Amino acid sequence: MFKITTATRHLIASATMAATISFAGVAGAQDDTIKIGILHSLSGTMAISETTLKDAMLMLIDEQNKKGGVLGKKLEAVVVDPASDWPLFAEKARDLISKDKVAAVFGCWTSVSRKSVLPVFAELNSLLFYPVQYEGEESQRNVFYTGAAPNQQAIPAVDYLMSEDGGSVKRWVLAGTDYVYPQTTNKILQAYLEAKGVAKDDIMVNYTPFGHSDWQTIVSDIKKFGSAGKKTAVVSTINGDANVPFYKELANQGIKAEDIPVVAFSVGEEELAGLDTGPLVGHLTAWNYFQSVDNEANAEFIKTWQAFTKNDKRVTNDPMEAHYIGFNMWVEAVEKAGTTDPDAVIDSIVGVSVPNLSGGYSTMMPNHHITKPVLIGEIQADGQMETVWQTSGLVVGDEWSDYLPDSKDLIADWRKPMSCGNFNVVTGKCGGQGTN
């Protein structure tokens, strides 16, 4: 039933162009429930990725209620639609916290949407769980970053390609969409590669606009760059919609993974669902979770998900796993603190350890980032990834990159008495500035 009402509401919302009117998933405030805010775009350009996360959160809340809720109270989801409009994210966040009085918010996808809500969460002192891999260079008291920091995705991927297993790559194309995440990640990667002795001439950086659809020139440039007698790889931070035409052009121009592998940081099972992956077999992705990971917890999660969405072909992906981890961490921290009060949860959540879906445990660190394994997967003909390499242990999310001159001396530790997100270990003062 819920699906239909949401659908109708979407229609109405767009028809009246009233994207600004908030609509709550479940109406009516009751005191004996704990409210959880879900702040994901359900319309506009980011709906393609974020709608899935809204559904995943509804499922997690549903499952928790079946287990009896939290602190003896049922959980109640409050869904809002920020419509891929960055300032609207801040407005919606404010509504969620001050009007709906939610205990915590799970949401945002793009970095710019996260940056837009940060002041709201700091001002109103609430909690945000952010589930997407991002560029780092940030650590906020009210935000928990359950996606990967650059050292949990980008750097291990490059390490793998440099290794003999990955093909001893000597020449690098860093291709990305023109916005903050690819630019910062590429800055970190460039510094890292140069520290590893890669010459400047062997790195090609290329940016394209959002939704870029004509990749002919760039793919042939990559081909050209790759024919200099050295093993070449492409590190792709190309985002969202632009990926499908990019991969189609790669396949048609005959760039094979054996010759020039492409490792992507923003391409998951969901993105591949719109693509014939036959010609792409062997190209790589780097994540902390794949649907194909073989263990009981994951099989259970996939089963619940497909039953919840009533579609046995629905795929799972990395940001969904991040919400799974983040949500369970919040539940555990609330149980530990005995209250949903944000200050108490911020204190109690550090050190909380919950099972992740790749067969181990993830722990919330004092910098509000979590520990994760890093997996390198190969795209298969059926649109799934197959793990070909993984880090031997868990990797701690590093909020301030060690490879950028501005941020290498900074650390974050939100435990008392330090309680600082940008402590400079050289000057011994809180309040350092990173790259952004």
Next chain:
Amino acid sequence: MTSIKTVLAALVALLCLAGSAAADDAAIRAGLAKLATAKGFAEIETVVRELGATGDPAVAKPLAALADGNLYVRKSDSSVFIGNEAGGSLALLDPVTGSAAGTAAKGEMTKIRVNNAVRRAVREAAGSLTLGGEDAAARLSAADALFLKPDPDAIEALDAAIAKETDAAAKARMEQARAAAVLVSDRSEAEKSAAIRLIAGLGSREALNLLTGFEASASGALKEQAAAGISSIGSTLMAWDGAQNVWYGISLGSVLLLAAIGLAITFGVMGVINMAHGEMVMLGAYTTFVVQEMIRSSAPGLFDWSLAIALPCAFLVAAAVGVAIERGVIRFLYGRPLETLLATWGVSLILQQGVRTIFGPTNREVGNPSWMSGGFELGQLAITWNRLWIVVFSLAVFALLLFISNRTAWGLQMRAVTQNRRMAASMGIRTPWVDAFTFGLGSGIAGIAGVALSQIGNVSPNLGQGYIIDSFMVVVFGGVGNLWGTLLGAFSLGIANKFLEPYAGAVLGKIIVLVLIILFIQKRPRGLFALKGRAVEA
């Protein structure tokens, strides 16, 4: 290296015996059995090289299956089979003889996993195995593999193969592969110098790659010769690059033309600012998806025809929606451009959200029929089939539209109504119906553009938004109300964009094009081909 030497020795022996002697099956089976127990990709790679070393062409089949991820180990007895998926279970084939060996459930079999290093090893092994094969195409591709990955130990095998080769193309490729191998061998300077001449003459990107690699380690006269070769290839490639840019520009132009040509009618001829134009393109793409899904489930054999079937469907769907929009919304708003703009923008949001609700927010897969996949090389021009067909298709649509508008009675009425509505009405033309059908035609054309664009981009609810701005740009630049202007506008914008992109980058390139258009419109407010006369003021 020694193992490869033995392989090649075996291979040479094999070639001398005209391929009659085959290593016994048992050796191959023993090798394959090792795959079942191999731990990790490095071990599998070693086994692949060993199998390649047997020099037996029978190895090629299981190796190809391995590279394709179709080689399985049966859990119960660790024996190796080629498995092909058939309705949830696997149809097993004997890896050596290729005869059927029953079926098995997926759970009973473990797939032997491969990575890129293993695939490379298979490709190289297959290269030397098929050099003496029966099929000329296989020999050509074997020579290709050896050319890309030159191996000094392969020179003797190549000599033997060249002596026997009857197919001219394969022979030429083998000689090139031999020259490439000579460059990395310790042969005499004279031989190397001849090899450099041969390779430099090719003028291709791969040749440049080989020579660059060689030049880095060479010295003396050879280094100079290689450097000269590199610069001569460089200048050849430069000329080809120019041609390639023109082709890319034409291809981008054809996409712009397809997206804009429907708008050239609704906006250009009727003067309706239709913000929902992109959504008509999207509807066409989703129609293609639905048609393909139906074909997949009921008549898979027709898949190569799916686009031809989707074309009329997409036209009808988009045209029907277009007529509905015209009758339901736009006809009340003629002569009020601002309200039309807002209303059609609202319609576009409704359509987007409607599609999102029905088909879900994620991308939908529209497959490429085999004749739309891959590409070919014309000299050093890389031309992909889908782009080529889209260029052809866009020109065909343009010609059709020109015919309708200039050579049919309906076209005449359409032009009459847009030029002077009241006069047309007094001549007995039912203007409201002409309006509806013209709008329907423009929308239908956008729908068939969607069929073509589904082949190069993604099919998502946002598809239309990516094209709307470009479409307006083309129509305004080309001159409102003129189909030829749209054609010329699309191709000149496409080519300008592609010549700017290599120098300015994709982001800046797009901005520069926009600035140029703004300057151009300042100078010629009515675009490239301005309509003259009283029609302008109508």
